[in-house]
Structure formats: structure tokens, C-alpha cells
Amino acid sequence: MDNFCVFILTHGRPSRVKTYTTLRNHGYSGRIILVIDNEDPTAPEYYRRYGEQAVMFDKQQIATTFDTGDNFDNRKTIVYARNACWKIAEERHIEAFVQLDDDYYWFGYRTATGAKSTRRLDTLFALLVTFLHETPITSVAFSQGGDHIGGYDDTKRVSRKAMNSFVCLTQRKFTFIGRINEDVNTYVLYGGREKYF
Secondary structure: OOOEEEEEEOOOOOOOOHHHHHHHHOOOOOEEEEEEEOOOOOHHHHHHHHHHHEEEEOHHHHHOOOOOOOOOOOOOOOHHHHHHHHHHHHHOOOOEEEEEEOOOOOOEEEEOOEEEEOOOHHHHHHHHHHHHHHOOOOOEOOOOHHHHOOOOOOOOOOOOOOOOOEEEEOOOOOOOOOOOOHHHHHHHHHHOOOOOO
8 A cells, every 4th residue: 555654652671562563463574663752762772663653742842832731741641652653754755644553463353253353454454444545434443352352243333432552644634532431532532522443
């Protein structure tokens, strides 16, 4: 897929970016950018390990662009990296991207007979980007393992929530809100404003 990228949002653990290897082991062959911040003392190690795949943003600067939902000066959350991705994408002419945390160890799906790994992430990401292009959806996400507690039930409705993994179109920009639970804050806020997640 041209002009697509996986952003891995990471801080302080350059030797433990599990998601990078997991993506490759599950069939993703495209571009990966590790999004790091200028307040991370381990940044030189990210550059040593990942070279130009590590891209730094200014955490204090991005903090001025959104509401953290409190008046504390603690920037130890992922919301800054989430909001920095839009500018990084624009500067690199990336048209669509997915944001992932740095500790994913499995991608798969569940059926009536159990969970199975996928080795087709290239195809899955392409399908999700096509879905976004063909609908007014703001962002789409993979379901989480906890969404399937209770077993297989083909009558269960798909919930309108998006957490952890956000597939986005760069031109369909939105801002993550709040220092804590930024994913839930965002889909709830915008869900009430006719933006669908």
C-alpha cells in the first residue's frame, strides 16, 4: 500500500519494542515509524537501533495543541504521541496510518472454534483503509481480547468504540483529548458530534 505507515508509539524501552517484530511476523511488510519524544532519555538508543525509522516530536509543543483535561504538568502519557502523528504523517506525505502501542505480541481473529493468528496484516490494513475511504467513519480499530470474553456469539452487536489501535486517514484529522483514557475520551466526545469510531 503506497503512502501508508504503521506508527509505533513508544517511550523509554528501545530494546523492548515487541510490536515491531510482531508486525513482521504477522505479515506486515510496509513502512514503520517509531514515534518518540524529546523528553525520552533513551532516544539515542532508539536512533541507534532503528535509524531513520525513529522520529522525534516536541512534547511540550504538542501539549499546547489540545486539552489535557486537567491542570497538572505531568506529560507521562501516550496522548502526546497520538496527537503528534498527524504532523509526522503530513510532513512525510503519508495518506493513511495506524497507531499501535509498543507491546503488542499477537494479531489474530476469533471464530467459533477458537483464536487463530493472522499472517495477512498487509491485506487487513489495506481493507481497513479502503473501508475508511468508502465510508464517513472517522477511525476504525481492531477489537481487543477482552471484547471477546464470554466466547463466540454471532448475535453480539459490534460496539462503537475504538481503543489502542487507530486506523486513520491523514486528511480526516481529529484530536485526542485528555491525559488519561485519551482513547475513550475521544470516541465518546466525537461520537456525540456525529464523528463515528
